Amino acid sequence: MIAPERIAGLAAEIEKRLKRSQLDIPVGVSNRHCHLTEAHFKILFGRGAEPKKVKAIKQPGFYAAEELISLQGPKGVLHKIRLVAPYRAHTQIEVAVTDAVAIGLKPPVRESGDVKGSAGAVLIGPAGKVEIKEGVIVAQRHLHFSPPEAQALGVASGEVVRVRAGTGGGRATVFEDVVVRVSDKYSLEFHVDTDEANTAGLKTGDVVHIA
Amino acid sequence: MIAPERIAGLAAEIEKRLKRSQLDIPVGVSNRHCHLTEAHFKILFGRGAEPKKVKAIKQPGFYAAEELISLQGPKGVLHKIRLVAPYRAHTQIEVAVTDAVAIGLKPPVRESGDVKGSAGAVLIGPAGKVEIKEGVIVAQRHLHFSPPEAQALGVASGEVVRVRAGTGGGRATVFEDVVVRVSDKYSLEFHVDTDEANTAGLKTGDVVHIA
Numbered sequence: 025m026i027a028p029e030r031i032a033g034l035a036a037e038i039e040k041r042l043k044r045s046q047l048d049i050p051v052g053v054s055n056r057h058c059h060l061t062e063a064h065f066k067i068l069f070g071r072g073a074e075p076k077k078v079k080a081i082k083q084p085g086f087y088a089a090e091e092l093i094s095l096q097g098p099k100g101v102l103h104k105i106r107l108v109a110p111y112r113a114h115t116q117i118e119v120a121v122t123d124a125v126a127i128g129l130k131p132p133v134r135e136s137g138d139v140k141g142s143a144g145a146v147l148i149g150p151a152g153k154v155e156i157k158e159g160v161i162v163a164q165r166h167l168h169f170s171p172p173e174a175q176a177l178g179v180a181s182g183e184v185v186r187v188r189a190g191t192g193g194g195r196a197t198v199f200e201d202v203v204v205r206v207s208d209k210y211s212l213e214f215h216v217d218t219d220e221a222n223t224a225g226l227k228t229g230d231v232v233h234i235a
Numbered sequence: 236m237i238a239p240e241r242i243a244g245l246a247a248e249i250e251k252r253l254k255r256s257q258l259d260i261p262v263g264v265s266n267r268h269c270h271l272t273e274a275h276f277k278i279l280f281g282r283g284a285e286p287k288k289v290k291a292i293k294q295p296g297f298y299a300a301e302e303l304i305s306l307q308g309p310k311g312v313l314h315k316i317r318l319v320a321p322y323r324a325h326t327q328i329e330v331a332v333t334d335a336v337a338i339g340l341k342p343p344v345r346e347s348g349d350v351k352g353s354a355g356a357v358l359i360g361p362a363g364k365v366e367i368k369e370g371v372i373v374a375q376r377h378l379h380f381s382p383p384e385a386q387a388l389g390v391a392s393g394e395v396v397r398v399r400a401g402t403g404g405g406r407a408t409v410f411e412d413v414v415v416r417v418s419d420k421y422s423l424e425f426h427v428d429t430d431e432a433n434t435a436g437l438k439t440g441d442v443v444h445i446a
Binding site: 120121122125133164165191194195196197198199200201218219220222223225 | 332333336344402406407409410411430431433434436
């Protein structure tokens, strides 16, 4: 016999999972991009330059800038790496593994901000170059939630979940190792890189579900 | 009450699934490559040329050749597309979606050999160019089995299964829509393209399992 409390606990868990799985989560596909310190920006684009906004991105306060840099690795140069502003305390370049392989880099899979001991490279801008010892990462796929969204769904920051994507498109994929990140700066979105998006046939704005 | 025959049937199904999930399946990552008709080969490499073998690939009878072509799409040119020989009845170029996007092509996801109505492009070789109206595809991920392997596992050609990959590497992924292909020309292997391999942190020779 299963104890009644146990049954109640299982029922609550099933209810939570069902609720989670029903939420439509929009996809945000991240092309390769960079976040720069003010000091690195000035070297790359000139002392008098400031980031020029092209458009807001879904995460509040961030915007895609006009500025593009190139990234030089041991085997080649990757072009058109867009700046996402505003400035950050640490320079961070986010690339897909396919991008990295093309120029001979082996960046680790990391959460944004965790650049310690990551890959180095040379950043090239119209006004100058910067060699960084670390800062190149492959972004860990993750879900952004605002605190009310997270609470409604019963997910906590740092929790690891599975996301089903691409159902019915011939490349359905269940992404495991998806990290939940909760912040009042975030709004609901599943962030993947171009390798991941292409694997499941996803584009920005498509809808996925926690599995 | 569940009928005894139904229980026996379920038990047999569970046993089959357990057996399937325990088989170690090696991964074969396909970089972008091409299969050429003899006529196209001669235009691209010259009338007197023949494919030069570099190394056998795991599927019996096939080999990677020395010859490389380039592929021109509306937005650019993709280089270093290796010939996989011998000649085929239809020219077929297999690229990852990331490759295709880079040159402005939108090839469909197809099984090898199914090129009807797929994407066109211009093939460029050292001796000449060929414009093809169709032939560029993104390969449907698939499993190769020899007939005895398929029989032992209870899988049929054309069956669609799920494959779990990359467990423990921080990018675990369950690939759905994996097509089983059985032929006495095949040996056990899970074929993915570079986007798929990078999404799960896979390289050739890694081991995956039917899920």
